[in-house]
Each structure stands twice: as structure tokens, then as C-alpha cells.
Amino acid sequence: MKKFVAEAVKSNRVLSVLTLTVIALSFMLVAGCQQRAATRPEGAAVTPSAKEQPQPAQQKEPEKITEQKAGDVTSEEVASISAEGKEGMFEDVLFDFDKYDVKESYKAEMQSVASWMSKNSSATLSIEGHCDDRGTNEYNLALGDRRAKSVKDLLISLGVPSSRIQTISYGEEKPLCTDQSEECWAKNRRAHFVILMKAGK
Amino acid sequence: MGKGIVFMLLLLTIYYSLFTISAEAKVYIDITAPSSKKLPIAIYDLQGPLGREISEIIREDLIFTGLFMYIDKSSYIEDQQKAFNPQNWTPLGIEAVVKGSVSGGERTLKVTVNLYDTMEAKPVLSKQYQSDKDLLRQLAHNISNDIYQSLTGAPGVFRTRIAFVGDAEGDKGIYIMDWDGQRAKKTSVKSKLVLAPHWSPDGSQLIYSSERGRQWGLYLLDFLKMTEKMVFVSKGTNMAGDFFPQGDKVAFSSSKEGTPDIFTLSLKDRSFKKLTSTYGIEVSPAVSPDGSSIVFVSDRGGSPQIYHMRSDGSDVRRVTFEGSYNTSPSWSPKGDRIVFSCRRGKNQICTVKPDGSELSQLTDQGNNEDPSFSPDGRYITFSSDRDKIKGIYIMRTNGEAQKRVSPKGLRATGPRWSPN
Numbered sequence: 037m038k039k040f041v042a043e044a045v046k047s048n049r050v051l052s053v054l055t056l057t058v059i060a061l062s063f064m065l066v067a068g069c070q071q072r073a074a075t076r077p078e079g080a081a082v083t084p085s086a087k088e089q090p091q092p093a094q095q096k097e098p099e100k101i102t103e104q105k106a107g108d109v110t111s112e113e114v115a116s117i118s119a120e121g122k123e124g125m126f127e128d129v130l131f132d133f134d135k136y137d138v139k140e141s142y143k144a145e146m147q148s149v150a151s152w153m154s155k156n157s158s159a160t161l162s163i164e165g166h167c168d169d170r171g172t173n174e175y176n177l178a179l180g181d182r183r184a185k186s187v188k189d190l191l192i193s194l195g196v197p198s199s200r201i202q203t204i205s206y207g208e209e210k211p212l213c214t215d216q217s218e219e220c221w222a223k224n225r226r227a228h229f230v231i232l233m234k235a236g237k
Numbered sequence: 238m239g240k241g242i243v244f245m246l247l248l249l250t251i252y253y254s255l256f257t258i259s260a261e262a263k264v265y266i267d268i269t270a271p272s273s274k275k276l277p278i279a280i281y282d283l284q285g286p287l288g289r290e291i292s293e294i295i296r297e298d299l300i301f302t303g304l305f306m307y308i309d310k311s312s313y314i315e316d317q318q319k320a321f322n323p324q325n326w327t328p329l330g331i332e333a334v335v336k337g338s339v340s341g342g343e344r345t346l347k348v349t350v351n352l353y354d355t356m357e358a359k360p361v362l363s364k365q366y367q368s369d370k371d372l373l374r375q376l377a378h379n380i381s382n383d384i385y386q387s388l389t390g391a392p393g394v395f396r397t398r399i400a401f402v403g404d405a406e407g408d409k410g411i412y413i414m415d416w417d418g419q420r421a422k423k424t425s426v427k428s429k430l431v432l433a434p435h436w437s438p439d440g441s442q443l444i445y446s447s448e449r450g451r452q453w454g455l456y457l458l459d460f461l462k463m464t465e466k467m468v469f470v471s472k473g474t475n476m477a478g479d480f481f482p483q484g485d486k487v488a489f490s491s492s493k494e495g496t497p498d499i500f501t502l503s504l505k506d507r508s509f510k511k512l513t514s515t516y517g518i519e520v521s522p523a524v525s526p527d528g529s530s531i532v533f534v535s536d537r538g539g540s541p542q543i544y545h546m547r548s549d550g551s552d553v554r555r556v557t558f559e560g561s562y563n564t565s566p567s568w569s570p571k572g573d574r575i576v577f578s579c580r581r582g583k584n585q586i587c588t589v590k591p592d593g594s595e596l597s598q599l600t601d602q603g604n605n606e607d608p609s610f611s612p613d614g615r616y617i618t619f620s621s622d623r624d625k626i627k628g629i630y631i632m633r634t635n636g637e638a639q640k641r642v643s644p645k646g647l648r649a650t651g652p653r654w655s656p657n
Contacts, residue, residue: 109425110464134540134562162451172578172606173650174433174476175534175541175564177446177453178490178497178520181474185496204451205474209409209430 121162121230125152128226129187134171136182138190138227146187149229150194160232162202163187168221169208180205187227202232263361265333265354265388266304268615275306276388278333279326281317282310285339287346287373294377295335297417298395299385302615303633326355333361333388344370350380352387362387374419394611398655399618400434400443401629404648411445411458416611416618416631416654418642426458426465433477433607433651438484440657444468446477455489457504469502469509479524479531481548488512488522488531488548499533501548512550521565524548525591526572532556532591534564543577545591556593563587567609569634576608576617586619588634599636610634611654618642618652 126149129142138146153161165180165187184203192198213220266276280296282289299305308331315325317336326334337350345367352362362383368376378395385393394416403412403423409431414421430448437444443458454470455477469475471493478489478499485504490497494511499522502509513519515537522533528548535544540561546553557563562580569576572591579587584604589596603623610617611631618631621641629643629652643649 108463109458110462170584170604171562172564172584174521174607175518177432177474177476178492178518178534181492181497182518185492202451203473204448205453206430206448207432209432209448 121232123228123230125231126229128223128228129183130222131183131225131227133168133221133225134179136179136186138186146190146194150191150196153191153196153200156231158233160200160202161191161196162204162230162232164210164228164230165203165205165207166210166212166224166226166228167208168224169211169214170221171208173207173209177205177207177209180207183225183227263354263357264390268304268389268391273304275304276333277306277308277329277331278335279308279310279313279331280335281313281337283337283339283348283350284317286341287370288337288339290373291339291348291377291380292335294374295381295384298378298381298393301417301631301638302385303637304389321351321353321360323353323355323358326353331355335384341370346370346373346376348376348380350383352384374415378415391613394613394616394654397612397657399629399631399642399652400436400655401620401643401652402431402434402650403643404650411443412647412649414629414643416616416642418629418644421644421647424458426456434653435477435479436653436655437480438482438656440655442484443653444477444480444487446475455487455502468504469507473497476520478522481524482526482528488524488533490520490522490533499531499550510550512546512548513553523566523568523575525568526570530591532566532568532575534566543575543589556589556591557596558593559596565607569610570612570614574634576610578606578608578619586617586636599632599634600639605630607651609653612656616654618654620650620652 127145129138153159163184165182165184167176167180171179181203184205188201188203191201211224213223267273278299280292282292296307300307308329312329315322321334321336332355334353334355335350337348340347348366350362350364350366351360353359354361364383366376366380375396381395382393385395397416398413399416400411400413402409408429410428411424411426411431411434412421413424428447428449432446434443434445441459441461445456446453447456452470453474453476455468455475457466457468459466471491473492474497475493476490478487480487486501487504488499488501491500496516497518497520498514499512499519500509501512515535517536519533519535522531524531530545530547532543532545534541538555541564543556543563543566544553545556556575560579560581564578566575566577574588575591576586576588578584579598581598584606585598586600586605586608587596587598599617603621605619605621608617608619614634616631616633618629620627621630624641626646627648627650628641629649630639630641632639
């Protein structure tokens with residue numbers, strides 16, 4: 037049933053496709069094969085009273101239902117860019133619930149990130165935006181994006197070139213802790229810094 | 238990582254012959270009436286191998302609709318083998334009777350089903366089915382659809398499915414299960430992070446967002462070709478959106494130009510158009526069934542709320558005013574209601590008319606998210622953490638009959654009811 041149908045979708049314009057794992061499968065829509073004209077139900081164990089016998093007038097062509105479900109997916113896999121990330125050099129920036137403004141108290145830390153970046157001119161900074169799980173997943177993905185962007189904007193205002201800062205949101209998908217407590221939620225509402233040592237390009 | 242999970246192709250082919258008797262389309266249950274009386278129905282265990290299993294599925298299907306009152310088989314006086322006699326039923330107040338038999342060989346099943354109207358003393362459905370034994374559930378759901386259609390005049394949804402995001406030990410994947418939670422299977426889409434699957438209008442494709450190589454892109458899974466295609470990737474966060482009714486265009490949210498805004502993207506020529514631009518967040522666009530408008534979430538007023546605009550981005554107006562966190566909107570198939578996640582302490586499921594009137598809250602237990610309607614507009618699926626671990630639930634649109642359907646122990650979010 038399964039066939040390897042090599043060659044899938046060559047990655048279009050994006051990133052370099054490092055791996056293209058292809059699993060394929062033949063998907064067949066069994067169509068066609070119409071059955072012959074219907075025969076009456078035989079034996080008629082359940083017979084309607086004679087006068088109510090079904091009228092053949094409404095007899096239809098035997099209907100056939102096909103339900104296409106799913107099979108193996110010819111899947112295009114883009115391997116993670118393996119830029120080695122160095123974490124823990126800077127503290128996470130924490131946010132209030134459903135907020136994405138960087139608090140004043142992070143001013144000093146932002147300064148030190150900016151000056152480190154100017155001293156290490158080959159480094160690229162990736163800022164990850166995260167959320168606690170009380171919001172809804174999709175909105176949180178946008179909120180995490182916005183948090184990362186707020187930090188990025190601040191660093192740009194402190195002189196870090198925009199080209200050396202990447203942002204990515206993980207929404208509530210990568211929590212630091214999973215307890216349902218204010219302390220844990222607060223930890224999860226963060227912008228996290230990852231230093232990518234080999235400047236991308 | 239192995240070869241990926243084999244998500245077997247299930248192709249159901251049920252041949253069946255149809256003997257329709259219904260003289261004119263009598264409607265036994267007016268499903269458009271707000272609260273019509275439940276129709277008392279008797280459903281025998283079909284005679285023969287697996288007959289009981291098939292009947293059990295039919296009963297569960299029909300009972301879930303809330304339109305039928307199933308009368309337990311212990312009170313049937315008629316021998317199933319004997320001819321249908323309305324006098325055996327009308328004194329019990331039973332209005333419809335399902336009888337039938339199953340025969341079959343090693344691999345196939347042949348089923349005959351008769352549905353009788355006790356008032357008019359006649360059969361309203363008499364039909365034969367044939368299917369593979371492996372497809373017993375689909376076969377039973379098919380019979381349910383026919384019974385449902387005979388009695389209500391509307392098509393049933395018992396053969397529909399729900400797509401969702403399953404999380405097995407940190408590996409998120411797209412799963413598909415029957416609407417009743419059976420036969421849940423993971424697709425072989427390879428991704429550690431995936432969100433928000435949405436069906437194409439014809440049910441042949443799913444669009445979703447997936448993070449790969451530190452970028453969120455839109456991907457399209459095509460069930461006919463069994464391919465996954467990258468549709469859109471750019472800097473920033475690209476969040477899966479919603480198909481337009483013709484299936485050739487999607488609305489989605491992207492922060493490629495800075496902050497998350499709503500865009501439309503043509504799947505034909507990949508042209509896109511920006512519909513909103515604010516400094517804040519615009520996300521979760523949902524295209525109306527007629528394609529003329531889009532509802533979405535924006536925090537332009539200071540908190541996440543549902544907004545409505547025309548599909549070209551004009552005429553933006555706010556829909557929700559109650560509460561400070563309203564997200565994840567989705568349209569009813571008729572376009573007369575919007576279901577969304579409303580924060581009332583915890584996240585609940587609410588519906589509202591597109592003009593903002595007739596707000597109604599449907600859940601009150603745990604956190605409830607990501608609601609969407611069934612294709613007939615009578616049910617809603619959503620995710621909930623009311624039983625600790627997040628799972629997929631279904632309910633009627635009035636909030637009745639809430640129940641978890643996704644497999645126990647599997648963390649599940651982001652359900653979407655298939656259109657067919």
C-alpha cells in the first residue's frame with residue numbers, strides 16, 4: 037500500500053533545506069466501480085406489511101461512499117538551524133499578564149546587553165518571547181512575538197543594529213514551569229536571550 | 238526519529254443499495270425549532286454478527302444530538318423477526334423504530350436497516366449497506382446519518398472528523414479523529430511545534446503553523462496528494478489562518494512587517510495583501526462562510542477583543558465589549574453566530590451575534606479554548622483543562638452534553654471540526 041514516492045516539494049524560497057525527508061504513500065481514491073443495479077433486500081426478514089411494500093420507483097443507482105482519510109505525508113522537513121545558542125548570559129526580561137512593555141527596572145540590563153553586543157560584533161542575538169498558559173494559544177503566540185519585539189526595539193534604540201537581532205515567539209508552547217501558580221506564571225512571561233555565536237550570514 | 242508515524246490511509250468504500258420509500262419528505266423533528274420535543278425512538282440490536290456493536294454506535298450518535306429519546310430495548314414487545322406492527326409501539330409512545338440485520342463473511346458485512354414510522358404505520362427508510370469489517374464504525378455512522386436525515390430532513394455529521402494538536406511527551410503533532418473521539422491517529426507531519434490546524438472548505442486540506450528552524454511558517458497538508466507544502470515563511474511569526482470559502486485564499490496573521498497584522502494570501506499566485514496595521518496585536522482571523530467579512534482579535538482598545546471587518550480590511554468595528562480577554566473567534570456555518578474564548582476568571586466558551594448582540598456563555602468549568610462549530614452548526618468542539626490534562630471536548634451549541642472525546646492521557650488542543 038505504501039510506496040516511496042521520492043522527491044517532494046523542494047523548499048521554495050526560504051532557508052536552506054538541510055534535510056528533505058520524504059515519506060510518501062500512495063493514496064488511492066477508489067472511485068468509479070459502480071455497482072450493478074440494486075437488488076432488493078433478500079429474505080426480507082423485516083417485511084413491511086404488503087400494501088406498504090417499497091415502491092421501486094424511487095430506486096436509485098447504488099450509491100457509494102468513499103471517505104478519504106489520510107495516509108503517510110510526504111513531508112518536507114527543515115532541520116533546525118543549528119546555530120549554537122548560548123543561553124544564560126543575560127537574565128530573562130519578565131512581563132505582566134497580557135502586557136508587552138519592558139519595565140523600567142530592566143534599563144540597566146538592557147544597557148549591558150547592548151554594550152556586550154557592541155563588543156562582540158560577530159554575535160547575533162535571538163530574543164525568544166514566551167507567555168504563561170492562561171491566555172489562549174494563538175493569541176499568546178502573537179503576544180510572545182510582541183514581547184520579543186519590544187525588547188528588540190529597546191536594544192535598537194540603544195544602538196544595536198537591527199540586523200543582529202532575531203526574534204521568535206514560542207507563545208505558551210515552551211513553559212519554564214508548569215505549576216498553576218502566580219510564581220510560575222510570572223517566570224513563564226519572559227523574553228529570553230540566546231546568543232548565536234556564528235553570525236548567520 | 239524513525240520513519241515517521243504511519244498514518245494509514247483509510248479509505249472507506251461502502252457500497253449500498255438504496256430503497257427509498259418515503260413518499261414525501263415528512264419532517265419528524267423540526268431541528269430549527271428552539272426546543273422541540275425529543276422524538277421517542279426504539280433501536281433494536283441488529284440481528285447477526287456485530288449487530289449489537291453497530292446498534293450501540295447508532296444509539297450514541299442519535300442520543301448525542303439531543304433530538305431523540307432512546308427507549309430502552311427491554312420495553313420492546315415486538316419480536317424483531319416478526320413483521321413491524323405499529324400497535325406494538327404507539328401505546329408506548331414510540332414514534333420511530335429501527336430494525337435490521339447483519340450478515341457477512343470473514344471480511345465483509347452486509348447490513349439491512351429498516352426505519353418505521355409508528356404513526357403512519359409505514360417504513361420510511363429501508364436500505365442495504367455493505368462494507369469491510371474494519372470499517373464497522375464508519376458503516377454505523379453512515380446508518381446514523383441516514384436515519385437522522387430521514388427524521389430531520391437535514392444531513393447528519395456522524396461521519397465528520399476533528400483535527401487537533403496532540404502533544405505526546407513534548408512532541409506536538411497534528412492528529413485526526415472521528416468526531417466522537419474514536420480512531421484518533423497522528424499524521425506523519427514532522428514538527429516539534431505546530432499550532433492551529435484549519436480545514437479547507439472541501440475538507441481535503443489542512444493549513445497550520447509550524448515552527449521550523451526558528452521560524453514560524455504556514456504549511457498546507459493535502460490529503461489527496463498526501464503532501465505537505467510550505468505556503469509562507471518570513472521573518473517574524475506567521476500564524477495559521479483561515480480559508481476563504483472558495484479554498485483559494487487564506488487569511489492569516491504575520492509579524493513580517495513588525496507587529497502581528499492580518500493579511501490575505503492567495504494560494505494560487507502567492508500574492509498577499511495587508512488588511513490591518515496597528516502598533517499592537519492583530520491575530521486569529523476567521524473568514525465568514527460567505528467570504529465577505531473577517532472577524533479577528535485585536536488589542537487596539539487596550540485588551541484583546543473580537544473585531545469585525547470586511548474582507549478588504551474596511552469597516553472595522555468592535556464586536557465584544559464584555560470582559561477584558563476575548564480571543565479565538567470562529568463562525569457558525571450559517572454566519573449567524575461567532576463562537577470564541579471569553580475570559581471570565583478563566584477562559585470560557587461564548588457565542589455572540591456578529592453585530593455584538595445576544596452574548597451567551599456556554600461553559601463554566603476549567604479553562605476552555607479554541608472553539609469551532611460542526612458543519613451543521615449544531616455542535617461546538619473546544620479544548621478544556623477541566624479534567625486536569627487538556628483535551629478535546631464537544632457540546633451542543635446551547636452548552637448541553639459537554640464531554641471529552643480525545644484519548645485519555647493525550648494532551649490535546651486546537652480542535653477543528655471537519656467540514657464534511
